[in-house]
Amino acid sequence: MATSVRFHENQVIIRTTSLEWGSVDKVLDSGLFRTILSNFLKKLRDNRSEFLSILPKHPKEQEDLTLLCIKKLAKADRDTVLRSNPELKSLLADTYLLDRLVEAFYNYWRGHERYLICLSDPKVGGNGDIDHRPYRTFNDTIEKLNHIVRKIYRDLQENITGEHPIIYRQVPAGCTVGAIAKEISLPLPEQYSKLNKVPVIRQVLLNPPIIVNPTMNKRSGTFRLVNSNPLDGEGLDPAQWLCFPAKVGKLTVYLYFHEFYTGLAISTSNLFELCNDEDLRKAPDAIYVYGAPLKIFEKFAPDRTVFFDDEKNNLMVGAIPLGREYGFFGYIKKMMLTLHNSIMIKRGLMPIHGAMVRITLKGGEKANVILVGDSGAGKSESIEAFRTLSGENLRELKIVFDDMGSLELGEDRKINAYGTETGAFVRIDDLESGYVYGQLDRLITMIPKEKVNARVIVPITTLKEVQHGWPVDYFLYANNYETPKGGNYIERFKSAGDAMPVFKEGKRLAKGTTHEVGLTMTYYSNPFGPVQLMEEHEALAGKYFNAMFDSGIYVGQLRTQLGLAGMETRGPQEAAKALFALISKGKKR
Structure with a gap:
């Protein structure tokens, strides 16, 4: 055999x-x-x-x-x-x-x-x-x-x-x-032809309950944009590697992973859609090698989580080495999103680290809402609060993206939003228990040895929702560190000049889901592309914020209080109620 x-x-x-x-x-x-x-x-x-x-x-x-x-x-x-x-x-x-x-x-x-x-x-x-x-x-x-x-x-x-x-x-x-995998002649540039020996996953079977035990419980550091190709001339042993070709929004990203990371990498099937045969006939937008040999990172020391813009081949290339210290799903998800965001910036779209939902209230009012914020700001928690309060206020809630999306400014100066993932990678502690129990047959559960920051990956939306392109009604910064004064959970900014400093500062109380602790600041709450391409992003930000105010989009901040002790559940719920009240008074879509 x-x-x-x-x-x-x-x-x-x-x-x-x-x-x-x-x-x-x-x-x-x-x-x-x-x-x-x-x-x-x-x-x-x-x-x-x-x-x-x-x-x-x-x-x-x-x-x-x-x-x-x-x-x-x-x-x-x-x-x-x-x-x-x-x-x-x-x-x-x-x-x-x-x-x-x-x-x-x-x-x-x-x-x-x-x-x-x-x-x-x-x-x-x-x-x-x-x-x-x-x-x-x-x-x-x-x-x-x-x-x-x-x-x-x-x-x-x-x-x-x-x-x-x-x-x-x-x-x-x-x-x-x-998983079913086969060797396929993918349309890779000649420089990457050695990768064609690696079997490509075509179908996945999940037999729940699925529990993965990652070797780490958080991601640390940032991804560095480097000046030379980490994969230059490198081949991969097909006996130890597989390729998971993923649809990340409208992009195609080939995830090559060493078998050491099999559990983490195949879990990607609950987060990103697997490419179909038609997708594989087109050139990929990005390649990511997860578990690369340590020797290729020597020239990038001390950095070991790197990516490269191969302009000659119109390809983004990411690489992270083999090692227990990189055995956390965030290294897959966030590198793939970094590659996606970098491509979006180059194409003139503005990446958004946040969540977007399409809300229909029981009174018939509709609104498309984007919440912006880094890890632990309250994006997923606010969506969970929307779901928890659905019996009182909500007729329907559809998720466009849970963690990362992008805005596109059309020739008519109208803004549409697109997603990336069809699933969500969320902390178990931040989900209402009834929801978790109701999804047990679909979850992939990740429980690290330390039992801290246990997470689930769960399908939440469809590729059609992600790729459609939806107009934006509310664009809100998820403020998790301030207590609302006088019940003022939502504050509207008067101009792009008022709004941009708040979004740009990206302030939040870190919850220990990454290496950060305490009150931190991240450029536009998005260290996954905008930080590395700051000059290009800065020009895009000015253009997009001005367009939002010109088109009447409600731009403001939502005080979720998620970072405040004792308010982890009540804070997002009170913020959700305030948002429901605002939508009920606003325009109908």
Whole structure:
């Protein structure tokens, strides 16, 4: 079977060109099963487990006899196995302890993040076009593997105890995530042609609940725009890399990731839409290599999170090295958005770090609202407050973007807004619990070892909403650090001259979601493109703010109070009520 298995941290990554997972024997005879068993037994020895009392003392003998015992008990009951295999007497003597040993082994396996990558290979019969029949491919691999692992577990229990299980839990016992990938000749410039050896993901199967354990719980530093190409002449080992081609707004970004980051990178499927075949026939707008060799960053020292504007090939290129310190989803999301924003600035659009919602109140009033602010300013929390208060005021709420968008100024001087992501990457603590429970079957949950800044990635909108281009009624700065005086949650600016200093200063109370703490300031609340291309952005900002006031857009600030102790929930809710009241008095769209 053309299959490789590798372990990284808590991840098991299985890459295979075989669609034949159809028997218990194939699973029990596989190198993967023996490796998992060996690792499990080592853990028992390290912990001086009580299970060692029924196992041989020598590690090799432990492994051989335990494997033999499992293979025999998978097909026959305990008494039958004991009669024909007296060497297993010690293992089979204590039925209760053996049953618990099997349960512990099963839970040990399921405690891993398990990823199955189905690779297309024309040399393998019937395997050259697996991406054209994804349902059958997933059914023949991940679904079949799930069934067989559950069968082995249940048969072992029955043959040890002599009893049928009373409760059957149909958990994804094999793998929780599957992907179909194939080598594709992408329309890359000649300079990047070596990347065409890397398999490209075409379909993803998510089998919830999906829990990813990142090696870090926050992102630190900024992304530096460098003067030379970090990928110049570099190739990637196709046996250890995959490509996730993503739609970031209207742009196409190829995310190349090392298998060390498999869990984080495949989670991108809940945040960005996967490119279709038509998208892949066009040249990409950006390339991002996540897990690049450290040597390519030597010339950029001390910076290791860099991107480059390849003007010759009309391509933005990002790179971040391989290492535990970069094992946080924010390094994927924010680099891809930095590449997007830099391209937008070059094309004359103004990137917005914020959230946009289309609101319809029960009275029929409609408004398209943008909230601007850096991490922890209260964007997602305000949207959550809108949702929480929906029973009182709201008929409909549609999200255009949750974290990053851009404004386009048309020839008619009208401004339209576009999004980037179809999902949201949000802190669990900032979501109303009922919403989380209602979305459990769609969430990808990220729980770092420190249990701080746990997050979920959840689909929230459609690519059509993101790419449509919506007019703007309210453009508000999310002020999370001031207490409203006299209930003045919303303040309208009188002119671009009044508004721009507030937006430009980008002041907020950091919540510990990045390396920042306390009261901080970020240029236009957006360190993802505007900071690196400040001169170009400065010219755009003046043009866009003047156009907003010329066209009658309500430009102001919304005091969310999210950064103030004790106001994390009430603050955004009071601000949302004030906004609802303002919209109800305003114009109807």
